[in-house]
Amino acid sequence: MSDLTAFSRSHTAARIRAAATRGTLSHALILSGPGDRAAAALYAAAAFECASEGDRPCLACAHCRKVLSGIHPDVAFVRDPEHKELSAETVRAMRSDTFIRPNEGERKVYIFEDCAILNEKDQNILLKTVEEGPPYCAFLFCAENSAVLLQTIRSRCVEIKLGEEAGAQEGEREAALAFCHLIAKGNAASRTAFLVKLENRKPGRDELGAFFEDARLVAADTLLGVYGAPTSSDTAEVCTELAQSLTKAKILGTIDLLDTYRRHCSYNVGVGLTLGGFAAELEEVLR
Numbered sequence: 001m002s003d004l005t006a007f008s009r010s011h012t013a014a015r016i017r018a019a020a021t022r023g024t025l026s027h028a029l030i031l032s033g034p035g036d037r038a039a040a041a042l043y044a045a046a047a048f049e050c051a052s053e054g055d056r057p058c059l060a061c062a063h064c065r066k067v068l069s070g071i072h073p074d075v076a077f078v079r080d081p082e083h084k085e086l087s088a089e090t091v092r093a094m095r096s097d098t099f100i101r102p103n104e105g106e107r108k109v110y111i112f113e114d115c116a117i118l119n120e121k122d123q124n125i126l127l128k129t130v131e132e133g134p135p136y137c138a139f140l141f142c143a144e145n146s147a148v149l150l151q152t153i154r155s156r157c158v159e160i161k162l163g164e165e166a167g168a169q170e171g172e173r174e175a176a177l178a179f180c181h182l183i184a185k186g187n188a189a190s191r192t193a194f195l196v197k198l199e200n201r202k203p204g205r206d207e208l209g210a211f212f213e214d215a216r217l218v219a220a221d222t223l224l225g226v227y228g229a230p231t232s233s234d235t236a237e238v239c240t241e242l243a244q245s246l247t248k249a250k251i252l253g254t255i256d257l258l259d260t261y262r263r264h265c266s267y268n269v270g271v272g273l274t275l276g277g278f279a280a281e282l283e284e285v286l287r
Contacts, residue, residue, distance in 0.1 A: 004068060007039035008059065012162055015173075016040075020047035020056040022229070024220045026158035028130050028139045030146050035162025037142040041111045042068060045075045048138050049105040063105055073103040077111045084117065091122045095129050098137045107138050115143035123150045131156050155266040158213060161206060176214035177238055183254065184241035188283050195275045208274065209265030216258035218242075223251050246286070253285035 007013055012035070019025040025047060031040045046057035046067040057064045066072035076097075080090040094110060102108050112118060118126075118141075130139055130153060139157075141149060146159055175198065182191045203211070222239040226248060242251065261278045 003036060004039045004042055007036050007043055010035075012040065012160060013043055015160070016044055016047055017055055017057065018234075019217055020044075020050070021054070022217075022221050022224055024217055024224075027135075027137065028141075028157040030141045030143065030149065030154065030157045030159040031162060032143050032146040032159055033162040034144065037144075037162060038113065040160070040162055041113065041140045041142055044140055045072075045109045045111060045138075048107040048109050049074065066104075072105065074105040074107060075109045075111070077113055079113075080117075085119050086117050086122050088121055088125060091125045095125065098129055098133050101134075102136055107136050108134075109138045109140065111140045111142070113142050115141050115148050118149070120150065123153050127152055127156075151266060155263050158262075159206070159209065159266075161210075173214050176211055176218060177235065179211075180215055180218045180238045180242060183282075183286070184238065184245040191282065192279050195279050199272055199275050203271060205265045205267075205269055205271075208269075208271060209262050212258050212262035212265065212278075216255055216262060219251055219255045219258060222246075223248070223255065226251070250286055254282070257281055257285055 016025065025044070029044055031037045031044070043057065046059065046064045049063040049067050049072060050056040050058055051061045051063050052058035057067075059065075059068065063072065067075050076094075078086065078090065078094050080086045083090075098108065098110075100108075126139075127150075129137070141153070141157065143149060146154055149157075179191070179194055182194055186194075198208075198211070218235050218238055219242065221235050222242040225239050226243050246254070257278070261274065264274055
């Protein structure tokens with residue numbers, strides 16, 4: 001039984017809420033780890049459907065209440081109770097449904113509550129839809145271990161690991177903010193020194209991917225601010241620095257580069273080579 005109330009107070013919920021509020025929550029999420037994946041999926045679905053002009057999900061508007069009650073017409077659990085694995089017919093029917101526009105909300109959200117029952121054929125059927133599907137569709141993949149998903153699927157999603165220590169996640173966030181400050185105010189030498197220190201910590205690929213993703217969200221928040229949208233209070237100072245120091249083209253280039261290297265971390269990457277390649281390409285973007 002999921003405990004949405006407890007989850008909504010977690011650091012992971014705050015991360016989902018911040019991204020959804022500024023419109024940068026990925027359309028394809030992997031919710032992995034030993035935490036409450038069912039609660040996380042409902043919370044993320046509510047974030048996609050929420051009608052609030054403030055924080056999303058607000059958990060109070062009609063759309064949020066319907067999602068949490070399991071009656072929102074645009075939020076569907078992809079299930080096949082007659083088979084141990086999802087049948088190809090079930091997945092194809094879901095794929096066809098994506099071309100029908102939402103009934104009430106802004107999104108159609110498809111929740112795969114146990115990706116262990118998604119076989120290779122199912123995932124290959126899903127691949128193009130996840131990558132190139134209608135812009136109003138979102139996909140939530142729940143898995144204790146994301147390795148049950150094909151690399152081709154994982155590389156097109158943002159993974160959110162549940163059950164991690166809040167301190168570790170906060171440390172990743174602080175590292176991303178510090179690096180974005182160096183993008184705005186530092187020079188190539190200071191940025192390289194920062195990345196060398198990061199390499200010396202020997203981060204795993206999940207931690208490194210989270211660093212790139214958190215930095216990407218800060219850069220995306222900056223771009224929204226440039227166009228007049230409000231930025232999150234915890235990123236406002238760094239966003240202002242980036243907006244004052246970089247052109248729109250450089251901000252966009254930085255966002256794209258961070259996303260590319262975040263995707264690289266879905267593979268069995270070497271940390272040193274990854275950070276070295278990123279450092280070199282970033283200086284080309286900022287030149």
